[in-house]
Amino acid sequence: QVQLVESGGGLVQAGGSLRLSCTASGGTLISDTTVGWFRQAPGKEREFVAAIARSVISTSYADSVKGRFTISRDNGKNTVYLQMNSLKREDAAVYYCAGRTGYAIRTNSANYTYWGRGTQVTVSS
DSSP: OOOOEEEOOOETTTTOOEEEEEEEEOOEEEEEEGGEEEEEOTOOEEEEHHHHHSSOOOOEEEETTTEEEEEOOOOOOGGEEEOOOSOGGGGEEEEEEEEEESSSOSSSSOOOOOEEEOEEEEEOO
């Protein structure tokens, strides 16, 4: 069974940086998975943040994070990363990584089959 585990969340000041990790386990190869990052703030719907395709060096970002966040993968470590720079108060949320076996990037959470439990990101002023 595919298992995805997020880590790296925490408290950071506005303007600071965090790197989130999404590690696959249970026999799953991250190289065989298109991975997306989503986030959900209190009282808001879950929203797409970024995604990276499984076998092509293709990425996609929400407009709100373009130029500040970078998604990457290290297949040797079975991990996908989300580097978040210049964090803003509005970036605070629970961040989830999600996986799908399809090759194409999708920004709709309904297209992802596997989900981690999330990691909290808090941004202080």
